[in-house]
Amino acid sequence: MADMRLIVAGAGGRMGRALTRVLSETPGAVLTGALEAPGSELLGKDAGVLAGLPENGVKLSGDLWSLSANADGIVDFTVPAATIANVAIAAERGLVHVIGTTGLSSSDDAVIKSVTGRAIVVKSGNMSLGVNLLAALVKRVAQSLDHAFDIEILEMHHRAKIDAPSGTALMLGEAAAAGRGVDLGTHSARGRDGITGARRPGDIGFASLRGGTVTGDHSVIFAGAMERITLSHHAEDRMMFAQGAIKAALWARQQTPGLYSMADVLGLRDF
Secondary structure (H helix, E strand, O other): OOOEEEEEEEEOOHHHHHHHHHHHOOOEEEEEEEEOOOOOOOOOOOOHHHOOOOOOOOOEEEOOOHHHHHEEEEEOOHHHHHHHHHHHHHHHHHHHEEEOOOOOOOOHHHHHHHHHOOOOEOOOOOOOOHHHHHHHHHHHHHHHHOOOHHHHHHEEEEOOOOOOOHHHHHHHHHHHHHHHHHOOHEEEEEOOOOOOOOOOOOHHHHHEEEEOOEEEEEEEEEEEEOEEEEEEEEOOOOOOHHHHHHHHHHHOOOOOOOEEEEHHHOOOOOO
């Protein structure tokens, strides 16, 4: 089979540059387009040079429609508005769409889901093997422990992250909620300040820290009477997210239209 031709969305950003580097090292995949926001000062720059590689001749463009004419997929770690703008074009062109964007709303998710009857989408709050294993373990522990154990999720990221809780924290929260058989939307506490009263039984709590250059730390705490169980993951380099995303794109190429997650890619759906 010919190499999978991939577009990197947000190619001028930190994740976009990491994706460009990973693609240069991945057999079976090749960078065919580099997308950046219209009006960006990086338009026209060489994607390889921006990623710290030799010049590769792929120039950053703001026109996904043109880029997608000769592509098989798009890997998208951008912002919600950009991702939603990309969804329709990717579906119309028949591209595999790997979405690692966080901060998506329920209406954004509905737009993404609406195209999956005819398009292949892999969407995950985190593309790493370790985090997806953690989510599977969180679900299993939540199933095993009764409601006497409170669940709290703590995450920390670098100072420039713009959304909270992180997509990974929400993914872990969904795993815990699935294990408990509840809806996260009605069983979560997103922030506490002032006189909050006692903890509401059954809530899944979230706390977000921001500072420095932290790539991503996540802990899920099961707090019972006189004991606590903590499951944690610490990310040391965003290259692991890029590697997972390219793995997802190559896997998705063989699938039928639908909405998939990294649990599907890694065979963890029934863990």
